[in-house]
Amino acid sequence: MMSINICLLMVAIACVIASVAANSPHEREVELELAERILDILEDEKRMGFDAANLVATGKRSGEMVLEKDYALKQQYYYQGIDKIAGSDATAAIAYTDYTPTHAEEIDNHTTVALVALEYILDQLGVPLDDLLKKNRYSAILSEWRAQFEEYESKTTCTTAEQDAEYRSIDGSCNNLNHFDWGKALTARVRMIPEAFSDRHGLYAPRKAANGDDLPSARYVSNVMARYLPDLANTPLDNVRTVALTGWGQFIDHDLTETPLSAGYAGAAIECCTLPENERRQRPQCVDIEIPANDTAFLPNRTCMECVRSAGILEDFGEPGRRAQINELSAFLDASNVYGSETERAEEIWDHQTGRLIEKLPGYPPEDAEEGACVKNFDLIPYYCPKAGDRRASDIAHLTVFHILFLRVHNDLVTRLSIMNCGWSPEKLYQEARKIVGAILQHVTYNEWLPLLIGEDQMDKHFKDNYKYDETIQASILDAFASAALRMGHSLVTAHMGRMNEKFEIIDILLNREAFLDPYLSFLSIEEVMRWVVSAPGQESDRFVNQDFLDFLFANMGIPLDLVSINIQRGREHGLGGYAAYHEECGLGKIRDWGDLTDHLAPTVDALKLAYPDGSVEDIDLFIGALSEKHTEDAHLGRTFACIFERQFTRLRDGDRFWFENADFPNRSGRKRGMFTSDQVESIKKVKLSGLVCRHYNLETIQENAFKVPDPNDRMPCKDLPGIDLTPWEE
Incomplete structure (x- = not known):
């Protein structure tokens, strides 16, 4: 049958070609289009010859x-x-x-x-x-x-009970009632622009230069762009934002995303x-x-x-x-860094008899006894690898202090709720405290942390309106966010971690190169570390990164690595498009030659030309190009990273059915209720991170915003900072 069809089509083409010369221009145009269509059909017939x-x-x-x-x-x-x-x-x-x-x-x-x-x-x-x-x-x-x-395929099925559940699932499944897998752990991250893979079909091979050549070595680009030559050890300090801004950024990063490696x-x-x-x-x-x-x-x-x-x-x-790429964690801002994104780990870290998170020492997490969980290179005090919902709790001291803080917050909530509601089961105490902790993380992130990154203007533009859940929004993680934009925090990390006494005087510093993945400092004196975290200035957000992360990453464990090189290489192997493509996607203008880099200072453009000496401006990696942009007014980011942050945090808020402000919480049974009562929401909105730090780290004074560098007169008595009022939870 197919051969007969082909013969008939061939005859038709011959007739069309024979008549073209004899007809008017318009008729010839129509007949040529017909011939092209017949050729398409012939090609389809050829392809349909394959046994599918x-x-x-x-x-x-x-x-x-x-x-x-x-x-x-x-x-x-x-x-x-x-x-x-x-x-x-x-x-x-x-x-x-x-x-x-x-x-x-x-x-x-x-x-x-x-x-x-x-x-x-x-x-x-x-x-x-x-x-x-x-x-x-x-x-x-x-x-x-x-x-x-x-x-x-491992598509999730959700029972009616799961769809009607009052509390989140651990792995993020069943959040969206039309797409059960959206935001679930162990699902794919999503793209902001098409992939830029370099194999012949564009399926998997790491990105190459626009002309098909290899891109310059990621280490070479790192050396040119990220090394601060006036002072190799210390890049410029930020006179506005504290180390806490960096620590919180890493803390919520570990709530949102983790990329497993090939094993x-x-x-x-x-x-x-x-x-x-x-x-x-x-x-x-x-x-x-x-x-x-x-x-x-x-x-x-x-x-x-x-x-x-x-x-x-x-x-x-x-x-x-x-x-x-796989996101190993639930994509929602749901405190999975505290509670886990997989059931097995989540069940291991809470006490089913009390509802509390397990403590090995008072106020400290249980021990992670798995091989390689952390490094212990100091013998001045006994200490261990802490086990939290996320495996990376020991990465660096400014992160560990937040893991310990929210273990203490959870257990304090359980104690207070159990007194108020003596009939609550351990399961209900655990789930209610978990629900409140997740809400606090959301509130602090959007009201104290995010404005200092993208600026008040962007907050007013994108997040000022009252929240309304949108079931059509996929609250998954953008690969451009996880593989590039959120990694801007590496520019903010100081060369060392420190401790401060009650007078806010530095009494000790420890170079990061000596303590990567080593929780020693947090066990030595966690209160003094936290006092330093909320008081000391972080590094300025710019293209420069401290030497400990360029030349000594994990040097305390063996052969050192360069974090910036890894960021660049990770973007390439993930198939992220170049910086210019994202700049255009964000509506910021096309970049076709070096003169179009108007978001960069002239010395930075010169450095970019040196970093990509034989290539096109389109070769610039997203991480490097966006990190080196000029900042917008009152922001910690340039326009391209601010755009990616805005898109990601819109997804995280508006696509989350369990968002704490959701007053019209839908479920499959058709019943609608608020995630919290209006009084409970108001209570959560009064929480300040500084108040939590005061209560759980025994500080006497602190500034109102823990993310802002304080003047001496900015500090206030901790008693003047409200904790969370649990009266609305009393039954």
Whole structure:
């Protein structure tokens, strides 16, 4: 039948061509369009000659063969001692904090199979992915794809009881009643602009330069753009914002996003730089960073910096698509950093007899006994690795103090609620305290922290109106936010952590290079550390990063890394578009040549030209280009990062059914109620972070906004700062 159709179409084309010369110009135009359409039909007929089931099955088998080969290679490197189970060196420490759970490893493997299969199908059809997704033309192939890959899907089903639940799920599922997986842990991050992968079909290979060449080494770009030459150890201080701004940023980062890495055999940490270069190129997980020959900061003859690819995922395995990244956490601002995003961990850290979070020492979390959970390089005092909802509680002291703070807040709430409502069960006490803590995190973030980053003008423009839940908004994490914008906080981190006495005098400092992932300082004197965190100025938000993060990241555990290089490389391997593409997406203007960089000072433009010497302005990485922008008035960010922040925080608020201000809380049964009563909401809105710090760290005085550097006259007695009034919770 197909051959008859083709013959008839060929005859039709011949007739059209023969008549073109004899007709009027308009008729010739119509007939040429008809001929082009007939050619399209012929091409479709040719493609429909493929057996869809066989085509997809062959592609899938190809993917499975690639996966089997990769598995054998991982096994080989594990038994050779190249890849190692988490231990005490820097790579293993990163492997612990960027932990790859079994489910994420399975998703990563499924992604490998799916992408190889898709590449095979596109090669056979000779079409780009966007054409394949035109369902009216390739419906048979798309249907067959869904049939053969639906086993990789793990779509959530929510019972009526789960949809009617008063409290959030731990993993973020069932928040949106039409899309149960939106914002759920272990789902794909979403894109703000199309992917910029460099393989022939644009599916998975890290971004390259606009002309197809390799981009300059991420370490080279870091050295040019992030190194503050007047003082290698200390970049300029911020005279407005305290270290607490940075610590809180990392705290909520660990509430919103974590990217698991590709794992080796038996969950081992993959190592690349110990292999010869030709072998590294054979490992798809290796996206290691070239160290320039003239780099004097690292050891002589060191040419490679470790960087392992993030675990992959498809946004929907039921449809062909490009590689995306897994968000291991629930995407909502829900205090998962305190309580966990996976049921097993969440259940391990609270006491089912009392509703309290478990304490090993009074006011301190339980111990995380897992290998590599933290580093303990000091022997002056006994201490341990604290276990919180998020695995990274020991990363740095200005983060650990907030984990300990909210353990204390939760347990204080449970104690007070149990006295007020003696009939409440431990489960209800735990859930109500968890619900209040989540609301406090939301309130502090949007009312005290975010305005100091994006500025009051942007807050008034985007967040001034009363909240209203919108079920059409997907409250998932933008990859541009997690892989670039939120990492601007690395520019704010001081070179050291410190302690202050009751007179707010610095009594001790500890260089970060000596204490990465080491909670020693927090156990030595947590109150003195917190006093320093809420009083000492952070670093200015600019393109510069302190030397401890450029040359000594995790140096206390082995071979040091460069955090800025990793940020740049991570953006490239995630397929983030260049800075210019995001600038345009935000409506800030097109950037086509160096003269269009009007959001940058002239010396910064010169530095960018040096960092990307052989390329186009379109090669500039998002992290570097946006971080180095001039700030807008009263903001801590340039316009591009401010745009990404605004879009992300709009999603987090307006797409969250459990947002604390939601007065019209819908459920599947049709009943509507507020997340909290109006009196409870007003009580939450009176909370200040400084008041919580006072109550739970035994301070006597503090400034009203813990994120603002205080003058001596700004401090007020702690008794004048209200805590949360729980009267509206009394039953």
